Amino acid sequence: MDVIIIEDELKSRENLKLLLNKFCKDITVLDMAHDVSSAISIIETYNPDLIFLDIELQTGTGFEVLQKIKKRNFEVIFTTAFEQYALKAIKFSSIDYLLKPIDLEELQQAIAKVRLKKDKEHYKEKLELLLRNISEQPNEKSKICLATGDGLEFIAIKDIIYCEASGSYTNFHLVDNKKLMVSKNLKEYEHLFENHQFMRVHNSFLVNLEMVKKFIKSEGGYILMKNDAQISISQGKRDIFLLKMSQLR
Amino acid sequence: MNRFFLLLLLSLATITSILGQSKYYYFTETVIKPEVEVVPKLNNMSVEEIIKMPRLTFSIIDSIHDIDPKMVYWLKFDFTEFIHLFDQYDTIYLVTINFDNAYFFKQMDNSIVKQRMGLNTKPSYKSALITRSFFPIRKIELINDRYIIVKVTEIFGRNNWRQIPFYLHHNKHQISQENKVLPELVTPRFYAYLFSGLAIGFFLLNILIYFNSKNKVYLYYSLFIFFQAFYYLRLTTALHGFWEYYFPLFFRILIPLSQILINLTYLLFIKAFLNMKQDYPFLNRLIAILIYILSALILTEIILLVSTPNSAYQPFIMNAHRLLMTLFTIFGVFYLYLNKKSNFVYFVIIATLIFLSGALITLFTGSIEYMILCAGLESIVFATGLAYRIKAMYDEKYNIEKEASYLSQSVLRAQLNPHFIFNSLSSIQYLISSDDKCGALKYLGKFSHLVRQILENSIELNVSLKREIELLKLYLELESLRFNNSFHFEFDIDNKLDTDNQEIPLFLIQPYVENAIIHGLLPKKNGTKTLTIIFIDAPEHIQCIIRDNGIGREAASLIEKVRHYLPRGLSVSEKRIQILNKNKSLKTSVIFEDSPNGTTVNIIIPKI
Incomplete structure (x- = not known):
């Protein structure tokens, strides 16, 4: 597999190259770049299968590199030392990323995933979603890419009624009675949706506040969603929930 | 139980007050009951007509109950029964409640005179007295030798004639309701x-x-x-x-x-x-x-x-x-x-x-x-x-506390930039993967030294200037490793400075140094990149000068514009300085001097 490394610090660049050469089979590092313009030119020259892309570059960001390349028929693994805002957008699009200093096992797993990838078509969509999420504030059309057992699903966030924890998995309940199971825990999504109108009302439930039909006081209190699902609410969350609902309307 | 008791108390109170409302007045004094004529306010009647009438409609006041505000009440007091009192006393007083508006009629020199009375009566300043509830009567003042007439037009606060007493008394000083007020x-x-x-x-x-x-x-x-x-x-x-x-x-x-x-x-x-x-x-x-x-x-x-x-x-x-x-x-x-x-x-x-x-x-x-x-x-x-x-x-106190707690929470992340921490670790990882054991051990030691010092000190604590300089050196060595020795740094410390005993807030200077490297020196394409840190002793403060020969802040801000995030270290440092300066006469201050050949930052820190 042909790989390009785009990384602004020399040490990190050399480090990643060494790790790939020593510990990963069938990987050829074609070239490396350290800023936006040289990155674009080597990608266009070599047409690689996979790019390791640092988010923070000296003269810009890794996202700019992606924006400026029209033919995106390659996979991307982002690398970053610490960039919470960008990481959130990356998670929304379900693209792989590695945190520096790089964990060897994670690196090998990420490469193994790339090798297994079948749906190249969807991959372009993922990148587009990422670039949109980076440049836009959360809005009506915001989407998330969920990796389920069957493949990728692109879901508008406003179509999610609620998320339900199920062990280390999360069940998404959507408007058209669809249900998706994703292999990440609820906490992950609570964090991802914190800029949207979502609230963790219970250990096992994260609800879309826009999808609440009403709050029923009896039997300790529960929430009735627009699809008539009944969601229990923790005692301690009641006041905050009612406050948020009143602010919403 | 408590509720029941309260209810009982409440009902008892209600019953007593209802009973109290309808209670009769009992007087030991001589009670006099007038005859009453009730006339609507629109139909005027003169006092002469009342006198001439042999019998008024209500022979005794007790037979009317309700007080109707639309009515005028003519009260005719017959003194025949009480005429003997005048043998004993020169003046007898007719005592009643404070009417709001009423007229009192008596005879004087063969004609009938009327006198206004009651609370709504505007007192004349000449007479000075509002005589409110009792009327002096002499025998010769009785109309036809037997009557006194009172015309009542306004009564406030009562709804029942039975609550209104009329009695006679001979000594005005003993009349309990006597009341004289000079307006x-x-x-x-x-x-x-x-x-x-x-x-x-x-x-x-x-x-x-x-x-x-x-x-x-x-x-x-x-x-x-x-x-x-x-x-x-x-x-x-x-x-x-x-x-x-x-x-x-x-x-x-x-x-x-x-x-x-x-x-x-x-x-x-x-x-x-x-x-x-x-x-x-x-x-x-x-x-x-x-x-x-x-x-x-x-x-x-x-x-x-x-x-x-x-x-x-x-x-x-x-x-x-x-x-x-x-x-x-x-x-x-x-x-x-x-x-x-x-x-x-x-x-x-x-x-x-x-x-x-x-x-x-x-x-x-x-x-x-x-x-x-x-x-x-x-x-x-x-x-x-x-x-x-x-x-x-x-509010001010609350804001300071809020800011202080915000600072104490975010200080570690702000003071040691997470980018710096993880990129340093990444550089050390490179030393390991390229089998440079010596370098790896050396920088790992420096790194843990620095992190330990920051973790052990909280925001309020000061460190000795000597320690702060050591930490800055550690930091600069790690940054120099990270950026492949692409810049040089030098310290110039005033000999007069007592670096062992002078203290400054921990890592107050570091964000300005980091700023000089990342945004001043690194983007520079050609020539040597030098960072100079100078400490000067002044009578009341320590002056720290951070000078770089980088691209200058103007050029750096052009690059910054295309980025998605801002360096937070500086803004937190500014907030820290604001809090340090609160209620202090000697203030910490930071002055930037720009030139195309680099930036100079002057930090003035008051001595402790």
């Missing part, structure tokens, strides 16, 4: 009592706040209001009498003195309230002079009042002090309005103007109630000002 004495006294009640309450509240907070502004306010209360108390007969009787000398001195004391405490109060020492130094000096003058006047007054109580100079002193204060307040109000520094001045301006206008109206009309009323309003405005001040102080 021109009522009004100012009413205000004086009202003001004193208010003032004593405010006084107690503020003196208690003072004892707890030790803030002088409350003491001055409470004294200000206390002397006012004292001054106006002389208008209240009871207390005036008390003072005059028991402490005559004290009283005679304190009444005139209290006027000067009111002004003195007023000045002290506004001085403290507006924080004049800092915000209005000119007015502060003026007030200080006035305070000396007033103190001198107080002393002179005391001497005069004790030695020659009726001295001709005494009113002169009082007038002079009034003129002085009036001129000052007019000037002060204008001055404050033109130089206002906070919203607090409005309280002072409004309160002062209210009082000034009250005092002037009183001066021209001679009615003291205007002054009392305005003094009351003034005190309320000042009290509101104090409340506003408490709120402002509370």
Whole structure:
């Protein structure tokens, strides 16, 4: 597999190259770049299968590199030392990323995933979603890419009624009675949706506040969603929930 | 159980009050029952017609119950039964309740005269007395030798005639409901009592706040209001009498003195309230002079009042002090309005103007109630000002605490930039993967040294200058490794600086150094990249100069624009400096000097 490394610090660049050469089979590092313009030119020259892309570059960001390349028929693994805002957008699009200093096992797993990838078509969509999420504030059309057992699903966030924890998995309940199971825990999504109108009302439930039909006081209190699902609410969350609902309307 | 008990109590209370409402009056005195004619208010009847009627519609008042406000009630009292009383007494009194509006008819020199009575009657100032509930009757005043007529047009607060007593008494001093009020004495006294009640309450509240907070502004306010209360108390007969009787000398001195004391405490109060020492130094000096003058006047007054109580100079002193204060307040109000520094001045301006206008109206009309009323309003405005001040102080404290807790939470992430931490680790990882064991051990040691120091110290703690320089060196060595020795750094430390004992806030300088490297030196394409850190000893502070020969801040800001995030280290440093500077006379300050050949940052840190 042909790989390009785009990384602004020399040490990190050399480090990643060494790790790939020593510990990963069938990987050829074609070239490396350290800023936006040289990155674009080597990608266009070599047409690689996979790019390791640092988010923070000296003269810009890794996202700019992606924006400026029209033919995106390659996979991307982002690398970053610490960039919470960008990481959130990356998670929304379900693209792989590695945190520096790089964990060897994670690196090998990420490469193994790339090798297994079948749906190249969807991959372009993922990148587009990422670039949109980076440049836009959360809005009506915001989407998330969920990796389920069957493949990728692109879901508008406003179509999610609620998320339900199920062990280390999360069940998404959507408007058209669809249900998706994703292999990440609820906490992950609570964090991802914190800029949207979502609230963790219970250990096992994260609800879309826009999808609440009403709050029923009896039997300790529960929430009735627009699809008539009944969601229990923790005692301690009641006041905050009612406050948020009143602010919403 | 409790509920049941409460319910019982409540119902008992209700029953008693209902019974009380409908209870009859029983008098040991001679009860007299009039005949009654009830006439609608629109149909006028004359008293002559009533006299001529042999029988009125209701032979006894008990046979009518309800009082109808649309009706006029003619009460005809027949004294035939009681005529023998006049053998014994010259005058008999007819006693009843306080009607709101009624007329009393009696005979005088062969004609019938009428007299108005009741609460709604405007008293004539000549007669001065509102005679309210009893009527003196002599035998010759009886109409046709037997009748007295009362026409009642308004009764307020009662709905049943049976509750209204009528009886005869011979000694007016024994009549329990006797009530005589001089109207021109009522009004100012009413205000004086009202003001004193208010003032004593405010006084107690503020003196208690003072004892707890030790803030002088409350003491001055409470004294200000206390002397006012004292001054106006002389208008209240009871207390005036008390003072005059028991402490005559004290009283005679304190009444005139209290006027000067009111002004003195007023000045002290506004001085403290507006924080004049800092915000209005000119007015502060003026007030200080006035305070000396007033103190001198107080002393002179005391001497005069004790030695020659009726001295001709005494009113002169009082007038002079009034003129002085009036001129000052007019000037002060204008001055404050033109130089206002906070919203607090409005309280002072409004309160002062209210009082000034009250005092002037009183001066021209001679009615003291205007002054009392305005003094009351003034005190309320000042009290509101104090409340506003408490709120402002509370808000400020709350904000400082919020900011401090925010800082203490975010300091580690801000002071050691996470980018720096993880990229340093990444560089060390490279040393390991490229088998440079020596380098890896060396930098891992430096890294753990630095992180440990930051983790062990919290934000409030200072470190010795020596330690801070060591940490900066560690940091720079790690950055130099990370960026492949692409820049040089040098320290220049003043020999006179006692680096062991001088302390500065931990890592206050580091964000400026990091800024110089990342945004000044690294983007530079050609030439040597040098960072110089200089510490200079000054009498009252330590001066730190961070100089780089990088691209300058202007060029760096052009690059920054395309980025999605901002360096947070600097903004947190600025906030930290703001908090360090709060309530300190020697301030920490940062000055940037830009040039195309690099940036110089001057940090002035006060010595401890």
